[in-house]
Each structure stands twice: as C-alpha cells, then as structure tokens.
Amino acid sequence: MKKINRNTQLVSAGRKKAYTQGVVNPVVQRASTVVFDSVAELKEAAKKRGDKTLFYGRRGTTTHFALQEAIAELEGGEGCALYPSGAAAISNALLSFVKTGDHILMVDTAYEPTRDFCDKILAGLGIETTYYPPGIGAGISALIKDNTRVLFLESPGSITMEIQDVPAMVAKANERGVMTMLDNTWGNGLHYRPLEHGVDISIQAATKYIVGHSDVMMGVAVSNKKYWPTLRENSYLLGQCTSADDAYLALRGLRTMAVRLKQHEQAAIDVATWLETHPLVDHVRHPAFETCPGHEFFKRDFDGSNGLFSFVMKAGNQQAIDVFLDSLQHFKMGFSWGGYESLVTANLTMKGLRSETGWTQGPVIRLHIGLEDVADLLADLDQALAIYEQHL
Numbered sequence: 074m075k076k077i078n079r080n081t082q083l084v085s086a087g088r089k090k091a092y093t094q095g096v097v098n099p100v101v102q103r104a105s106t107v108v109f110d111s112v113a114e115l116k117e118a119a120k121k122r123g124d125k126t127l128f129y130g131r132r133g134t135t136t137h138f139a140l141q142e143a144i145a146e147l148e149g150g151e152g153c154a155l156y157p158s159g160a161a162a163i164s165n166a167l168l169s170f171v172k173t174g175d176h177i178l179m180v181d182t183a184y185e186p187t188r189d190f191c192d193k194i195l196a197g198l199g200i201e202t203t204y205y206p207p208g209i210g211a212g213i214s215a216l217i218k219d220n221t222r223v224l225f226l227e228s229p230g231s232i233t234m235e236i237q238d239v240p241a242m243v244a245k246a247n248e249r250g251v252m253t254m255l256d257n258t259w260g261n262g263l264h265y266r267p268l269e270h271g272v273d274i275s276i277q278a279a280t281k282y283i284v285g286h287s288d289v290m291m292g293v294a295v296s297n298k299k300y301w302p303t304l305r306e307n308s309y310l311l312g313q314c315t316s317a318d319d320a321y322l323a324l325r326g327l328r329t330m331a332v333r334l335k336q337h338e339q340a341a342i343d344v345a346t347w348l349e350t351h352p353l354v355d356h357v358r359h360p361a362f363e364t365c366p367g368h369e370f371f372k373r374d375f376d377g378s379n380g381l382f383s384f385v386m387k388a389g390n391q392q393a394i395d396v397f398l399d400s401l402q403h404f405k406m407g408f409s410w411g412g413y414e415s416l417v418t419a420n421l422t423m424k425g426l427r428s429e430t431g432w433t434q435g436p437v438i439r440l441h442i443g444l445e446d447v448a449d450l451l452a453d454l455d456q457a458l459a460i461y462e463q464h465l
C-alpha cells in the first residue's frame with residue numbers, strides 16, 4: 074500500500090482490534106495485576122518485558138499500547154515511552170542516558186523547569202551543563218567535550234521562539250558520538266518530526282496539543298531504534314507510568330489534533346499580523362514571520378505553525394503589564410497552553426533570557442490563540458493595549 078498521508082495516519086495509527094476489541098476507540102484497561110494461566114505464559118510475557126505485551130500494570134495495558142503506537146508512528150520512531158508529565162519525560166529521558174562525570178549541552182532558551190532540572194538535580198549528581206545560544210548552529214562543535222553525552226535542543230525556544238538549525242547541530246554531535254534530544258512540544262509531531270532530521274529522541278509535553286483540552290498531564294518520548302531499548306528499560310526502572318484513563322484521553326485528543334491545529338494556526342497568524350502593525354509593538358516572535366530568529370529554518374524544516382507565539386513591546390513597565398493582563402477578557406492568565414482556550418503571559422524584561430545580550434526592547438508578551446473567534450480576540454487585545462498605553 075502507498076505510504077499514507079499525515080491526517081489519515083492521525084486517524085488510523087494504533088487502532089488495532091487487539092486494543093479496540095472491535096469498536097472505534099481502545100478499551101480503557103485499568104490494571105495493576107496481570108494474571109497468567111500458566112508458567113509458560115508468564116515466562117513468555119517476562120521475556121518481552123512489557124513491550125506491547127501485558128506483564129504488569131506499571132508497564133502499560135492495551136490502552137497505553139494504542140497511544141504509544143500512534144505517537145511512535147506520528148514521530149517516525151521505534152517506540153514511545155509515556156510519562157506522567159512533560160517535565161517527567163524530559164528529566165527521565167536525560168537520566169536514562171547520563172551518569173556522574175558526564176557533560177550535557179542545553180539550549181539557553183530551554184523551558185524553565187528543564188533548566189532547573191539541570192541546575193538542581195543533574196548538578197547534584199555531578200553532571201555538568203553548558204548552556205549554548207539557540208542560534209549557534211554548527212558552532213556547537215566548539216562546545217563539545219570528550220565527556221559530552223547529550224546535546225539537548227528545544228525549537229522554537231521557550232518564550233523568545235528562536236528556531237534552531239537542527240541538521241547542522243546534529244551533524245556535529247554525530248561526528249563526536251554525542252546523542253541528541255529535542256523538546257518537540259511546539260512542533261507536535263505533525264508540523265515537525267525531529268527524528269527525520271537526525272535527532273535521536275523527540276520529547277513532547279502531550280499535556281499541550283496532543284491532549285488539547287487542558288485536562289490531562291502527560292509526557293511522551295519517542296526514540297529511534299538505537300536508543301529505544303535503553304530508554305524503555307530505564308523508564309521502567311525509574312518507575313514511570315500513566316493511568317489508562319489519561320492515555321485514553323490523550324489518544325482521543327490526538328485524533329482531532331490536525332483539525333484543531335489548522336484553526337489555531339490560522340487564528341494565530343491573523344492575530345500576529347494585526348499585532349505586527351500596532352504602534353506599541355516592536356515586533357512579533359512567531360516562527361512563520363521574518364522577524365523571528367531562525368525563520369529560515371522554520372521555512373526549511375517545518376510543515377506549519379500553531380497557536381503559540383510572542384510579541385515584543387517597544388516600551389513598558391510592570392504597572393502597564395499588570396493593567397494590561399487584568400483588563401483582558403478572553404485571554405486568561407495561566408500556565409500551560411495547547412488547549413482550546415486563549416492564554417496570556419508576560420515577561421517584563423528579557424534579561425533573564427540569556428540567549429540575547431543587548432536586548433533593548435520592552436516586555437515580551439506570549440499568547441496562546443485558542444479556538445475563539447479572531448474578531449473577539451482582536452477587540453480584546455485592542456482595548457487592553459489602549460489601557461497599557463495609558464500607563465506608559
């Protein structure tokens with residue numbers, strides 16, 4: 074059969090009769106104990122160590138297998154490990170491959186808890202982290218040391234949205250035998266598939282677009298063939314598991330991800346286009362716009378964008394930000410993103426973001442554009458920006 078297209082894949086992946094028992098969706102199979110009828114059956118299951126074989130609840134049930142299979146297929150990997158959050162997926166993927174005395178290279182614009190994990194947990198284990206600027210490209214080779222074990226990327230970067238030149242960096246890492254991992258939460262597997270660009274392990278906070286409804290925490294890590302046995306085994310050893318109900322909801326979210334993303338993408342482009350010409354706005358940081366660092370790599374490597382982007386004000390102060398946030402009606406303040414609702418966060422200064430020295434512009438505001446009507450969102454931003462201006 075001809076290779077199927079992405080939308081079809083999102084609908085069909087992981088829908089085996091063994092998981093669905095003849096209906097459309099997988100059965101929610103909740104379990105701790107798995108019971109065996111014979112010694113031979115138990116031995117057979119033990120040999121497969123839970124790889125899509127029932128063994129023990131912690132190693133997953135058919136509900137989990139359906140989700141794992143679907144996500145591995147989407148990202149083009151050998152297997153997918155599930156974790157109770159995106160943060161757990163990142164920390165466990167790293168812990169599965171580093172030991173005392175190792176060195177890792179971490180992008181400067183990494184999601185803040187990723188950074189904290191390196192500084193607080195890995196540092197305590199005697200694992201050193203060097204932060205590199207997101208635009209370093211092939212220049213990464215100068216930072217690789219003999220004990221460098223992992224090159225960790227996140228593209229686009231958190232808040233400031235820089236797109237990385239992944240193939241150039243992976244090539245340098247490969248030359249020195251350094252494995253690569255990428256936080257692909259923004260790229261979601263539909264718009265960006267890191268393994269196709271040579272990355273070894275792609276990690277996502279499924280909490281965001283896969284779940285899509287702000288009601289489940291989940292993380293996934295998809296590995297290529299080389300690293301899958303170690304990732305799977307070490308995730309078991311670290312005791313990682315998720316509930317069958319959450320796996321069911323994540324898979325249900327995945328089925329409609331393409332159509333939701335299409336709406337998020339267009340609405341965000343409309344809002345960013347409007348913001349770009351607003352007199353208070355310096356520039357937008359949306360990977361699909363030329364003003365975003367690494368836009369050329371976005372055009373080369375990505376199949377689309379989504380609802381999450383930032384914009385930079387020309388000027389501002391804390392009071393102006395506070396009244397702006399308080400006066401928004403449709404944009405709610407809160408962490409996370411990827412659900413159907415619009416969200417807003419603001420950073421007064423980018424001094425905390427180490428990637429860009431000489432940052433002279435004003436505050437950075439990050440929006441998640443939900444599924445509301447764009448006209449309502451623009452009216453909301455318009456009135457809130459007018460109030461912002463009164464406080465400059």
Ligand SMILES: *Cc1c(COP(=O)(O)O)cnc(C)c1O
Nearest residue numbers: 158159160184256258278280291
């Ligand atoms: C939200 C997020 C995470 C963490 O996911 P949780 O499920 O909230 O733990 C990791 N990386 C990125 C880029 C995120 O946006």
